[in-house]
Amino acid sequence: MGSWLNDEIPAFAVVGRVNAGKTATLATLLEIDDDELLRISATPGETTNVLPLPVRYDGEELMRFLDTPGFQQPVEAMREIQKLADTGVPGPAEILRFTRECRQRFPDEVRLLEPLMEGAGVIYVVDPCKPLRDSFLAEIEILRWTGRPRLALLNPQGEPNPELEREWRDRLGTAFNLVRTFDAHEARFDERRRLLEALLQIEEHHATHIRRVIAAMENEMDERREEAAEAILDFLEKSLTLRVSEAIDVRDRSVPSRGEKKRADLEVRYFKKLADLEQACLRRLLTTYRHHLLKPEVDPERHSGLNLSMAETWRKWGLNRGQLTAAGAAAGGAAGAVIDFGVGGHSFFMGAAIGAVVGGSAAFFKGGALPELRFKGISLGKVQSDGQALEAGPPDNPNFPWILLDSMLLRHRGIIARAHGRRDKAELDLSGEESLVRTFPGPRRALLQKWFASCLKGSPDRGKEPEVFGELVKSLEEAEVASQV
Structure with missing residues (x-):
């Protein structure tokens, strides 16, 4: 078992194109809006290394998410993996070879794929408002070849386009176990719970832990x-x-302007x-x-x-x-x-x-x-002034x-x-x-x-x-x- 995972804890690598919303998805899922803990930026390449994010309840880690670098050369990486397979269909073995032999040429892709080769599941975040270009098709193929449990999330970043979304759903449906919509900028508790329930459907090996996370989330909300x-x-x-209240004296009561000022000051206070x-x-x-x-x-x-x-x-x-x-x-x-x-x-x-x-x-x-x-007058005894005060509220x-x-x-x-x-x-x-x-x-x-x-x-x-x-x-x-x- 590698450095990213623990065999007893389910782990999911959040994968996607730079600024597709993968870090925002994690922030919403884990309820982190602090840039010191999880930075979200419009700067390309902001996430350059794998960032492990444990899910803990009562001090016990029940699940782990991994924020990964975005794909930088998906088409070239796909072709390299195909070469490793020779005339066959690429699979987990070729992906493993790729991570061991191609780090120099494809550092981001290797860092992204390493946790998958160690056993992490995949959460692939895409923006269905963008056209489904060859580079996205290459990413989808590479993730399919890993053989890991795979969930695709449609995270819209702009105006909805039903035609583009249908195209994304059709293509993702051929390579992923499940396809779901998750708007990271609008999702509430129920959407977060449904996302975890979707992970439960694709990762049966760790079903007990995932159920415990869902139950802990619900208890925490209560x-x-x-x-x-x-x-x-x-x-x-x-x-x-x-x-x-404020003390008043004879002059306050006998001079209307003084009394009014006392009332106004009391109202402000x-x-x-x-x-x-x-x-x-x-x-x-x-x-x-x-x-x-x-x-x-x-x-x-x-x-x-x-x-x-x-x-x-x-x-x-x-x-x-x-x-x-x-x-x-x-x-x-x-x-x-x-x-x-x-x-x-x-x-x-x-x-x-x-x-x-x-x-x-x-x-x-x-x-x-x-x-x-x-406003009413109250007695202060002989504490101050002539023992009278004005009380407000x-x-x-x-x-x-x-x-x-x-x-x-x-x-x-x-x-x-x-x-x-x-x-x-x-x-x-x-x-x-x-x-x-x-x-x-x-x-x-x-x-x-x-x-x-x-x-x-x-x-x-x-x-x-x-x-x-x-x-x-x-x-x-x-x-x-x-x-x-």
């Missing part, structure tokens, strides 16, 4: 979803309980702290899904992350007025029920009815308003927590939709995104509304947190499935 739900739960609690909480949550999500190039940029002056200053945000995100009314009624009804219980039911349960009406009405009339911070709008939740659900969906093979730096763009919380079932909205209400009062209901966490996990999964339809 764990990430739970980590994301935990991050969002933490963000919501901290945001809804956020308060900012409040939204800056809210933006900080948002960024912290986004960083946790990006870390969970191994993204380095996406940026959680938030401008606290406009709070551009959530665009809370824009009326459009309050129209298209969060619950609609009818849903807010129903959710508010549920929360109001729950509060009223406490009164009924306290008097032993002698109120004939009128408290629940009144609470539902009041809660629902408040939600309906305030649900479409722009955010205005709550949160916005006086029942849709505020739903918009916070919507923003994170939509961002989560954008994060998991971004393939690691992309190298463009970008911010998470929510323009054009529509509400996800409006699709929630009624019981989920009612549960969340009650928990939101407890947070807004400054006393998060710990008893409801496990249920809220479970519903957030379901919400993230539903958003993932919907985005793949």
Whole structure:
């Protein structure tokens, strides 16, 4: 056994023309968007040596991919291999001789083929937007002669051309065990899993290891979803309980301009702290899904992350007025029920009815308003000034927590939709995104509304947190499935 492989671990060499997308395919498959670990460049010949890339779970290597140099002289190499076969049909023996005898003339082809001769399978990446020229036909023949398990991936780099793609599929189908489409710049979790399932079909010898990789991938995605739900739960609690205060004195209260300035300064501080909480949550999500190039940029002056200053945000995100009314009624009804219980039911349960009406009405009339911070005076005892302070937060709008939740659900969906093979730096763009919380079932909205209400009062209901966490996990999964339809 050679230096590239371990007989107990399945290995696949990713092969293709320079810049056909083989390194991008590996980056997406292995979730590496860091150029320090796996460089993707438009420079021809960027990959000049074989780069082993192990797939590890829980510290154990279960599979290995090999990033190989691209073909440089495929037609000449094919002819040389044919000469080695004399009048016969070339096969693995001739390919082995070629790697031993022709390194000087064909260094890239030899480096590419050596791992195959040691037992690696083949993942051949091509761009079906390009014409099927003689050089590609030579590559296909050489790989067929290796006799190794072979999977061809169509990785489009430009505008789709159905006629060219049919030609590629027909030709590849005669030389490869399987032909599949895999867009390295758009592929999501399901496409990555299907690629591994395709490898399972062509490499039966290592089927157990490949199945373990697929199962580990699925378990990891479940764990990430739970980590994301935990991050969002933490963000919501901290945001809804956020308060900012500043001491005021007699002059602040007696001179209107001073009081207004205090309020304005408090508002800036409040939204800056809210933006900080948002960024912290986004960083946790990006870390969970191994993204380095996406940026959680938030401008606290406009709070551009959530665009809370824009009326459009309050129209298209969060619950609609009818849903807010129903959710508010549920929360109001729950509060009223406490009164009924306290008097032993002698109120004939009128408290629940009144609470539902009041809660629902408040939600309906305030649900479409722009955010205005709550300001109130609080006592500081004798700590400073004359013992009084002004406190700000949160916005006086029942849709505020739903918009916070919507923003994170939509961002989560954008994060998991971004393939690691992309190298463009970008911010998470929510323009054009529509509400996800409006699709929630009624019981989920009612549960969340009650928990939101407890947070807004400054006393998060710990008893409801496990249920809220479970519903957030379901919400993230539903958003993932919907985005793949």
